Amino acid sequence: MHFSARQTWLTPVLAYVAAALILAFLSHSLPRMLPGDFVTAMYGASDVTLTPEQAAGLRAQYQDDSGFTAFLGRIFCLDWGYSHAFLAPVSALFFDALPWTLVLMVTAHLLSSILGFVLGVEAAWRRGTRMEKAGVGIMTVLEGIPELCSGVLLLLVFALNLGWFPAAGAQTAYADHTFVQQVADRLHHLALPLITLVLAYFPGNFLLARAGMVMVMKSPFVLTARAKGLPPLRVRYAHAARNALLPLVTRLGLRFAFMITGALVVETLFSYPGLGTLLFNAIAMRDLPLIQGIVLAASIMVLGINLALEFVYILLDPRVAHAS
Amino acid sequence: MLTTIKKLTVQYTEDDHALLALDRVDLTLAPGRITALVGESGSGKTTLGKAVMGLLPDNARVQGEIFLDQDNLLDFDEARMTPIRWAKAAMVFQNGAANLNPVHRLKYQVAEPLIQRGMPKKQAMALAGTRLTAMGLAPELADRYPHELSGGQVQRGLLAMGLILDPPLLILDEPTAALDAVTKSFVADVIHACRAQNKSVLLITHDLDLAGALADDIAVLYLGQVMEYLPGRNLLAHPAHPYTLALARAFPTMDAVRDLGGIRGDAFYRMVHAHAADNGHTHVHTHVAAPDAFHQGGHAPPEGCLFQPRCTQAIPACSLGSVDMEITPDGDHRVRCLRGGIARMLHFEQVAKSYGKVTALYPTDLTLMAGEVFCLVGETGSGKTTLAMIAAGAVSPDQGTRYFQGRNMDLWMKKEAASLASRIGIIYQNPAESVSHRLTVFEIVAEPLRIHNTAADEAEVKDRVRSALSDVRLSCAPEFLKRYPHELNMGAIQRVCLARALVHEPDLLVADEPTSALDPSVQAKVLKMLLTLQIEKGVTLLFVTHNIGLARKVADRIGVMSGGRLIETGPAARIINHPDHEFTQALIRSARGLIRPRAAASSSA
Numbered sequence: 001m002h003f004s005a006r007q008t009w010l011t012p013v014l015a016y017v018a019a020a021l022i023l024a025f026l027s028h029s030l031p032r033m034l035p036g037d038f039v040t041a042m043y044g045a046s047d048v049t050l051t052p053e054q055a056a057g058l059r060a061q062y063q064d065d066s067g068f069t070a071f072l073g074r075i076f077c078l079d080w081g082y083s084h085a086f087l088a089p090v091s092a093l094f095f096d097a098l099p100w101t102l103v104l105m106v107t108a109h110l111l112s113s114i115l116g117f118v119l120g121v122e123a124a125w126r127r128g129t130r131m132e133k134a135g136v137g138i139m140t141v142l143e144g145i146p147e148l149c150s151g152v153l154l155l156l157v158f159a160l161n162l163g164w165f166p167a168a169g170a171q172t173a174y175a176d177h178t179f180v181q182q183v184a185d186r187l188h189h190l191a192l193p194l195i196t197l198v199l200a201y202f203p204g205n206f207l208l209a210r211a212g213m214v215m216v217m218k219s220p221f222v223l224t225a226r227a228k229g230l231p232p233l234r235v236r237y238a239h240a241a242r243n244a245l246l247p248l249v250t251r252l253g254l255r256f257a258f259m260i261t262g263a264l265v266v267e268t269l270f271s272y273p274g275l276g277t278l279l280f281n282a283i284a285m286r287d288l289p290l291i292q293g294i295v296l297a298a299s300i301m302v303l304g305i306n307l308a309l310e311f312v313y314i315l316l317d318p319r320v321a322h323a324s
Numbered sequence: 325m326l327t328t329i330k331k332l333t334v335q336y337t338e339d340d341h342a343l344l345a346l347d348r349v350d351l352t353l354a355p356g357r358i359t360a361l362v363g364e365s366g367s368g369k370t371t372l373g374k375a376v377m378g379l380l381p382d383n384a385r386v387q388g389e390i391f392l393d394q395d396n397l398l399d400f401d402e403a404r405m406t407p408i409r410w411a412k413a414a415m416v417f418q419n420g421a422a423n424l425n426p427v428h429r430l431k432y433q434v435a436e437p438l439i440q441r442g443m444p445k446k447q448a449m450a451l452a453g454t455r456l457t458a459m460g461l462a463p464e465l466a467d468r469y470p471h472e473l474s475g476g477q478v479q480r481g482l483l484a485m486g487l488i489l490d491p492p493l494l495i496l497d498e499p500t501a502a503l504d505a506v507t508k509s510f511v512a513d514v515i516h517a518c519r520a521q522n523k524s525v526l527l528i529t530h531d532l533d534l535a536g537a538l539a540d541d542i543a544v545l546y547l548g549q550v551m552e553y554l555p556g557r558n559l560l561a562h563p564a565h566p567y568t569l570a571l572a573r574a575f576p577t578m579d580a581v582r583d584l585g586g587i588r589g590d591a592f593y594r595m596v597h598a599h600a601a602d603n604g605h606t607h608v609h610t611h612v613a614a615p616d617a618f619h620q621g622g623h624a625p626p627e628g629c630l631f632q633p634r635c636t637q638a639i640p641a642c643s644l645g646s647v648d649m650e651i652t653p654d655g656d657h658r659v660r661c662l663r664g665g666i667a668r669m670l671h672f673e674q675v676a677k678s679y680g681k682v683t684a685l686y687p688t689d690l691t692l693m694a695g696e697v698f699c700l701v702g703e704t705g706s707g708k709t710t711l712a713m714i715a716a717g718a719v720s721p722d723q724g725t726r727y728f729q730g731r732n733m734d735l736w737m738k739k740e741a742a743s744l745a746s747r748i749g750i751i752y753q754n755p756a757e758s759v760s761h762r763l764t765v766f767e768i769v770a771e772p773l774r775i776h777n778t779a780a781d782e783a784e785v786k787d788r789v790r791s792a793l794s795d796v797r798l799s800c801a802p803e804f805l806k807r808y809p810h811e812l813n814m815g816a817i818q819r820v821c822l823a824r825a826l827v828h829e830p831d832l833l834v835a836d837e838p839t840s841a842l843d844p845s846v847q848a849k850v851l852k853m854l855l856t857l858q859i860e861k862g863v864t865l866l867f868v869t870h871n872i873g874l875a876r877k878v879a880d881r882i883g884v885m886s887g888g889r890l891i892e893t894g895p896a897a898r899i900i901n902h903p904d905h906e907f908t909q910a911l912i913r914s915a916r917g918l919i920r921p922r923a924a925a926s927s928s929a
Contacts, residue, residue: 128382220422227377227417228437228485229409232402239425317427318469 081289116205636695636862749825
């Protein structure tokens with residue numbers, strides 16, 4: 001950022017805008033190539049038989065024939081179309097589901113990143129001890145368990161058998177709660193899906209942080225930091241761990257960008273009313289405008305997070321600014 | 325603050341064995357003195373610096389004592405070491421920029437120890453800025469990240485960082501490696517300033533020039549043992565240990581005129597093995613580093629001088645017991661050598677020779693040190709060949725005494741001529757005339773063995789001829805061995821002569837104009853090979869030539885002869901660059917093609 005601030009800011013932003021336009025075009029054209037349509041999906045399994053005229057009429061009613069430019073204009077006005085399955089505007093559905101997913105995913109990522117980073121750094125510092133070896137073993141096993149598996153287990157044990165946590169939903173419906181009670185109720189509902197996600201993300205973060213830290217600890221500047229008479233915690237975090245952070249941030253960014261698909265399994269499993277569940281239902285119903293809206297929003301989110309990362313990297317490691 | 329290191333031993337343990345990095349090292353670092361630690365890589369220099377800082381890796385086992393005044397640092401744990409580091413002893417590590425954290429700005433890293441010790445951040449940053457400016461780094465450079473700085477700027481920054489708390493002891497690990505000459509001299513100024521501020525400086529370096537120029541004392545480290553401890557000014561001029569001499573010879577200086585020579589053999593690692601059969605009792609074994617290198621059945625003798633396998637003057641006693649440091653006659657100069665330092669190979673006292681009324685050699689004193697290349701230079705008829713042949717034992721002097729390896733040569737020759745002759749090899753000027761045209765290559769090379777009857781049987785003769793021929797890079801194929809001299813070119817015949825001279829594996833090789841009959845391209849090849857062999861075999865070489873340009877490339881020391889007198893001897897660089905005698909000056913001028921020596925001598929007389 002020292003030499004030409006304008007160029008370092010402008011180039012990635014322009015590139016990302018171009019990518020966003022291409023994505024918008026794809027999300028406009030790709031769903032149209034899906035086999036089957038809403039009418040077939042809705043009436044195919046029922047006893048009602050439509051005459052060709054009726055089918056054509058219904059299709060004409062639900063068909064969106066607008067061109068790409070019109071589509072682009074509507075995106076900016078948040079007019080993302082009307083969901084045939086839910087009988088509501090797509091944007092309304094999207095923004096209803098978004099906060100639930102955000103709460104779940106942001107908490108899960110923050111917890112698993114902080115936990116993974118700190119434990120990984122401490123494990124690397126204690127490299128070769130029995131505790132560290134055991135930690136790496138356990139994390140490697142945990143890393144191999146898919147969230148579907150651990151989610152089902154948690155659901156069976158803590159919700160169905162022990163009954164400590166609710167098995168579905170994000171809050172108790174129609175309850176007359178005070179604010180504090182409401183927060184407690186939501187956290188209660190959040191617990192199991194959150195633990196499932198943390199269990200899925202945390203071991204990878206741990207292993208990545210530990211591996212990065214082991215490499216950094218061999219660097220001469222860590223020895224210099226010790227030679228300078230700095231206390232161990234400062235050597236460990238301000239000097240060594242700071243340099244092991246970059247791969248972890250990359251991973252966090254990638255994971256976060258795939259928030260919606262990442263949440264799909266867990267949200268569906270726990271019937272959690274987030275974007276993942278919404279997308280799952282939309283695909284099942286062939287709800288074209290809804291799929292289109294979610295896919296596009298998800299893609300823009302991927303781009304936005306990547307763009308943000310470009311600048312976070314420079315903050316974390318000044319060498320990145322000169323890499324290109 | 326006085327730093328006293330006593331019997332410091334460091335081993336790096338790995339599974340079932342250990343690497344011995346330092347072996348009972350004693351060293352004292354006094355205030356206001358610069359002590360240089362020199363040696364090849366792997367000799368334990370950096371380990372010593374890290375040991376003082378308490379920064380050795382976990383697998384290091386440390387024994388001995390490191391005193392900072394009254395405190396033995398080896399009794400201190402990490403918590404007690406932390407306040408000592410940087411405040412009492414600071415170390416600038418090697419490899420420049422790798423020692424700076426890439427994500428922090430230089431000035432912050434310099435200020436960090438101050439901040440850590442309670443100085444307000446603003447004040448600390450300001451002080452760091454001042455110190456960096458004093459090191460020649462402008463404020464905008466001080467605010468940069470390490471990757472935005474050049475190697476020289478980084479080194480200046482590291483020095484500022486090392487000195488930020490004004491420690492009484494500064495350890496510098498290769499502070500000038502990979503620096504340009506200007507920055508290097510700046511670093512030297514900084515080190516001088518530290519001495520002026522009464523700091524102790526430990527300068528770890530393989531740069532002998534720097535050590536010689538800066539250091540008050542020099543310790544030469546080899547395989548974790550101090551081989552020689554000498555005053556700085558003496559390093560290049562008067563090394564006492566063969567290892568120091570070899571190091572100096574391998575080091576490129578601005579003065580060096582001779583081609584650089586390596587040290588024969590390869591450096592070893594020292595391994596400590598605990599054999600199960602010995603119930604955990606440890607044996608020190610010396611292992612070679614390179615798998616295909618000089619190897620004595622996997623283990624060198626556990627006792628004896630460490631340098632002995634590579635030494636040019638080793639005697640059987642050298643491999644019998646460990647060797648202690650001894651004080652040489654000139655006071656504080658200590659050397660770990662059974663032979664008391666570099667030995668005399670050949671010593672003449674007032675040796676003279678006349679042929680009838682013609683005096684070929686006036687009374688002359690001459691000393692050849694073991695392992696050196698001594699060049700005799702002069703015009704034809706100046707007595708070079710006479711002196712060389714007296715040295716070789718081929719001509720007896722009329723007066724004076726000759727000593728070879730400390731024994732009177734004439735008495736030796738009377739008693740056991742064969743044993744003396746087998747220690748001296750001779751190469752003559754004209755290869756074609758120095759071999760019998762009736763002998764085959766095999767018979768020529770085998771002749772010395774037959775004359776002195778030194779081979780046990782015919783099989784040994786064959787073996788030794790083959791090994792001598794392969795030493796001089798000649799074929800050992802039967803059809804080549806059966807050839808006669810007239811079937812070979814001059815270069816090949818001179819190599820056969822060299823093989824003949826080497827077949828006894830002599831200690832002294834006398835070469836009288838060995839390449840003057842060869843054309844320049846062949847001469848270059850034969851010379852290169854001769855010098856390589858000199859290093860590999862550790863043989864002392866007396867090289868006679870009329871060509872001072874040649875002597876310049878070959879010699880450690882040069883002796884100039886004129887009219888039967890040895891008029892000047894000295895290190896090759898001194899003779900070539902600052903000749904004392906006017907004849908030598910004229911000789912060098914004429915070699916540069918400016919003026920004829922006779923004319924110059926007469927005009928200036």
